[in-house]
Amino acid sequence: MDPRTAPVPRYGDGSLADLLPTLASGLGVPGLEAGLPLEPADRVCVFLVDGMGWEALAAHPEEAPFLTSLLPSSLGGSGRPLTSGFPSTTATSLASVGTGLPPGAHGLPGYTVRNPDTGTLMNQLRWRPWTDPHLWQPHPTVFRLAHAAGVATCQVTAPHFEHTPLTTVALSGGTFHGRLAAEERMDTAAERLGAADRTLVYTYYAELDGHGHRYGMDSDAWRGQLQYVDRLAQRLAEQLPPRSALYVTADHGMVDVPESPQFRFDFDEDWELSAGVASLGGEGRMRHLYAVPGAAGAVADVWREVLAGQAWVATREEAVALGWFGPRVEDRVRDRLGDVVVAMNGNAAVVATRREPNESALIGMHGSATSAEQMVPLLEVRT
Template sequence: MDRPSYEGSGLVNLMASLGRAFGAASSHYPALDPEPELGLEEARTVILWIMDGLGDHYLARQPGSSLARDRVRVLTSVFPATTSAALTSIITGRPPRGHGVTGWFMYVHELGAVTAWLPFGPRVGKGQWSSIEPESAELLQRDPIWDRFQAETHVVQPSWLVDTPYSRAVTGRYARRHGYQGLDELREVLVRIAREPGRQRRFVYAYWPDLDTLSHQHGVDSAAVRDQFRSIDIAWQRLLDGLQGTDTVILGTADHGLIDTAPERTLYLGDHPELAEMLALPLCGEPRAAYCYLRPGTELDFQSYCRERLGTVCQVARSEELLAAGWFGPMPEHPKLRRRIGDWVLLPADGWVIKDRLVGEGRFAQVGVHGGASASEQWVPLIAARP
């Protein structure tokens, strides 16, 4: 397993470098080390484009692409290597230990429920906690690092995403929000922002989700994902062409990579009723990193069962030990973090997942998965160009 880096080679460190370039240096997290010569401090506009799911291993298999040409180094994601935790780290400049978002499904004690964090609603059903005001907004609130930038700031997201409770809560107080539909419109929005008149420096956060979505549906090496990658690659080159003469640095990276699974590599909790009986809550976190909340008095039985029945395909670790070993990042610590990582963490082997099923949920159907600690999930590229 690859523990993510928070010491100079991870997404948190990339954001520390950006913070330093815009007059908001971090007192807790170091900048990239070594730091590529990107000219961030001098550029009039810096665009950070997050390509959800673009792992460094995948990019290495596309050597003729524009994105591979402009790759400058590898970074690590965070733990767990999943969108909710990693995007929140990119937005806040803090690791999961600091922002308290620890997976797609989290037990949120304040709500008394297992919650899907990004949709911000109960795990089962289509409701949203956002109807609880103002408390729900306070729970979601994570101040973005760019609120402290000495720059005009912009957030560019798909139109369906730009006004969700999560997006509103983490956009910040000053950023202008822009919605788009499709890669062509994303490119047009970014070029328009970079070409707007004005003397103030600009920072732009842009997000593209479709590579991750298609990887979940069809698998990392599917034709659908290959076609999507080609479309992103063409959009990258056209964006560079459109930014000529604007004094812009454009950075590309991802929140995580992915790895494929299969039905025969899926551990269903329903096939392990003894294990299920030891749990006080449904599995939380991710199918590749599942938090277990144990019923009192079951810890020894839990360890024995996992060692004897799951040991060849699933490691198990105390949550406190992973925390102490730095998997969730260094201090300072979010006050609710320890309630959100359970007692133990199940870590399936590469290509394996573990999943439970609640009333009202369908059968697990993802092909591409993430959240674990394999290099395919953890390693993401840093891509950079100055047109």
């Protein structure tokens, strides 16, 4: 598949990276541009549901009647989705949300990427092995800029996220309110939203993504979680104080990968795929391939042949030029990208059953450029 045909996120006027700069600009925070067509509000809350893709939500109106009723409000009343950015994975998307920057600028371009200083793979969700967060991602978060501009800013999420490196580089600024129960998060978010004349509140729910990974979206467990998310969103919406805007969004969507070998290409068992690859980054639906010196071109050719019709395969230079990671890639970020970048199409994945046994066993996966993974809602409730 020609990499020029891969969908590119709408960086600048329709991606997750454009959300907080638009909202903060409407709150009077200087130095930020409004890239999305959203009306300003004095009090703004972002409720991010991990793994709630636009297509999956639209396909389940019975499980999510409240959220379904808000679909016409998406993206400023246009009824259209946002794009998550590339790759469509949690660490990358949360960094884009919090910094207001595309992946090529904030520098978290995947689930696992190579640290050019050490040559080792770094898991950017779990932050292993340890790397100085401020060196890895030096840009200020929008939350910090808003707090400095006098906006009452806070995050309301699970307590164990408070001191994680990902929170530090992507979501820090203002105050942190750890709440274990999701209902209490909704109540606290509404309370903090009304605590000052200008407020910016962020809250988060992770379990829909977790159930999708473990059981797949075609499962009662996943559908039950979506029903719960619907009730949470309605609970929060019904408590909004005056002059508020609530935005319900997500970091990515998801696809179910069938168990059949024809959909699961095993890197650890396929000598063609592993030939010339020094280390395998990314995740099942989006791979960074770090080639042995001089082998990048041959690796790209082989992967194009083996995955014919199943993936967009680009060299690093092609992916950068095509804007997959944003309109520009900072020099400190460039070598974190694979020598070859692979984005899966359809429902296939490249697993690695020996080196990644847990990830390879997942049913629901994400990371690629397909609409099911990349398109996310931006639902709006105003008072």
